[in-house]
Amino acid sequence: MSVQIILGAQWGDEGKGKIVDVLSENVDIVARYQGGANAGHTIVIGGKTTALHLIPSGIFREGIVCVIGNGVVIDPNALLNEMEMLRSLGVETRGRLLISHNAHLIMPYHTLLDSMAEQGMDKIGTTKKGIGPAYIDKYARTGIRIVDLLDRDSLCVKLRRNIEEKNLLLKHIYNAQQFDVDKIIEEYTAFDVTIDEYITDTAAYLNNAIAEKKNLILEGAQGALLDVDHGTYPFVTSSNPTSGGACTGLGIPPTAITDVTGVVKAYTTRVGNGPFPSECDNETGERLRTTGGEYGTTTGRPRRCGWFDAVALRYASMINGIDNIAITKLDVLSSFDEIKICVAYERNGRQLKYFPSDARTLGSVTPVYETFKGWNDDISKYMSFDKLPWRAQEYIQLLERLTGIRVSFVSVGPGREQTIKL
Numbered sequence: 001m002s003v004q005i006i007l008g009a010q011w012g013d014e015g016k017g018k019i020v021d022v023l024s025e026n027v028d029i030v031a032r033y034q035g036g037a038n039a040g041h042t043i044v045i046g047g048k049t050t051a052l053h054l055i056p057s058g059i060f061r062e063g064i065v066c067v068i069g070n071g072v073v074i075d076p077n078a079l080l081n082e083m084e085m086l087r088s089l090g091v092e093t094r095g096r097l098l099i100s101h102n103a104h105l106i107m108p109y110h111t112l113l114d115s116m117a118e119q120g121m122d123k124i125g126t127t128k129k130g131i132g133p134a135y136i137d138k139y140a141r142t143g144i145r146i147v148d149l150l151d152r153d154s155l156c157v158k159l160r161r162n163i164e165e166k167n168l169l170l171k172h173i174y175n176a177q178q179f180d181v182d183k184i185i186e187e188y189t190a191f192d193v194t195i196d197e198y199i200t201d202t203a204a205y206l207n208n209a210i211a212e213k214k215n216l217i218l219e220g221a222q223g224a225l226l227d228v229d230h231g232t233y234p235f236v237t238s239s240n241p242t243s244g245g246a247c248t249g250l251g252i253p254p255t256a257i258t259d260v261t262g263v264v265k266a267y268t269t270r271v272g273n274g275p276f277p278s279e280c281d282n283e284t285g286e287r288l289r290t291t292g293g294e295y296g297t298t299t300g301r302p303r304r305c306g307w308f309d310a311v312a313l314r315y316a317s318m319i320n321g322i323d324n325i326a327i328t329k330l331d332v333l334s335s336f337d338e339i340k341i342c343v344a345y346e347r348n349g350r351q352l353k354y355f356p357s358d359a360r361t362l363g364s365v366t367p368v369y370e371t372f373k374g375w376n377d378d379i380s381k382y383m384s385f386d387k388l389p390w391r392a393q394e395y396i397q398l399l400e401r402l403t404g405i406r407v408s409f410v411s412v413g414p415g416r417e418q419t420i421k422l
């Protein structure tokens with residue numbers, strides 16, 4: 001039996017979708033624990049590329065049950081579009097997808113408020129999917145949950161109260177569009193009918209599965225450095241992608257977790273604003289972006305690119321209890337004559353031993369690099385560690401040494417088969 005958390009250990013977009021898809025071959029359940037349709041998990045099967053935003057990446061393997069946990073915020077349109085997209089690919093979600101009755105809903109005013117806030121001076125660079133405003137309501141205890149759709153009278157009262165408040169904000173602060181309660185109620189009641197058969201008490205379902213010794217993957221979205229508590233606040237998402245979030249976002253006790261796998265790119269990327277010490281805002285960054293196809297799956301925004309940051313990974317490992325890492329996109333480094341790894345930070349002439357998660361301090365550090373010769377060979381065709389050029393092997397071993405974490409998988413291309421197990 002295993003209950004394995006698979007999470008992003010950088011700033012998101014590490015290639016979690018592919019790793020979850022590959023590792024789910026022998027599992028029974030894949031459960032998503034936080035975030036919403038701000039995520040974009042790309043999976044390539046038989047040369048065909050698909051992007052998932054809400055539904056767990058295990059959906060492409062027959063026989064696996066996928067769960068959207070209570071910690072996720074659900075945009076009905078995004079969910080229905082994704083179910084439709086899967087249906088068009090011949091993937092049936094009926095009987096294979098369970099949605100927590102306690103998950104909060106993203107309402108149209110959340111999306112608008114997110115966009116409005118991003119027009120101000122202090123931009124976070126959000127995906128504008130309504131994530132922050134939906135979690136604000138969750139923590140203010142005024143949010144609308146899936147279970148609220150069952151009781152139309154109390155839904156009307158709650159919604160009316162919410163909409164009156166948001167309309168005031170939209171009118172007086174943002175001078176923006178107002179919302180009509182009845183229209184929203186109609187829309188969400190219709191949504192409730194469509195998804196009724198998927199809704200259940202997923203915490204009870206998952207704990208029963210654990211008691212029956214089933215194998216589970218708990219899938220994180222975004223990345224550890226975007227965690228609202230432990231990331232580079234305020235340039236973070238509004239949930240906990242870190243391993244603790246898997247417990248609260250699914251109702252699974254910490255004692256049930258057997259492994260934590262951190263997914264990292266062989267280099268680093270970040271979308272949105274905020275400090276990024278090893279960023280290469282130059283020709284090298286442009287080359288990483290072009291070679292790695294580094295454009296957002298959800299928003300299409302160009303990602304900021306830079307070298308691998310071992311200091312940041314040591315921090316991510318500490319806060320998540322990572323026991324092994326899966327390295328993705330090693331093939332992207334193949335054409336570089338020289339490859340750098342950030343091994344430490346310097347600030348005011350002194351070396352920092354720890355990753356400062358405070359954004360201002362992190363924004364003022366200078367990265368210290370070690371430089372290595374590249375392998376200059378197309379490694380996307382190699383299927384085992386022994387076949388890799390020795391300099392590529394050395395790079396992997398070096399990452400293990402610098403971070404003190406075992407490498408379990410190396411991905412050398414987008415396909416399922418382009419994954420080397422160590």
Ligand code: IMP
Pocket residue numbers: 011012013038039040124125126127128129130131132221222226235236237238271272273
């Ligand atoms: P939000 O999650 O849309 O509120 O955006 C907050 C921050 O998280 C922004 O910097 C986004 O670019 C970033 N972010 C959100 N989702 C993802 C993701 O799936 N990958 C990478 N960055 C993300």
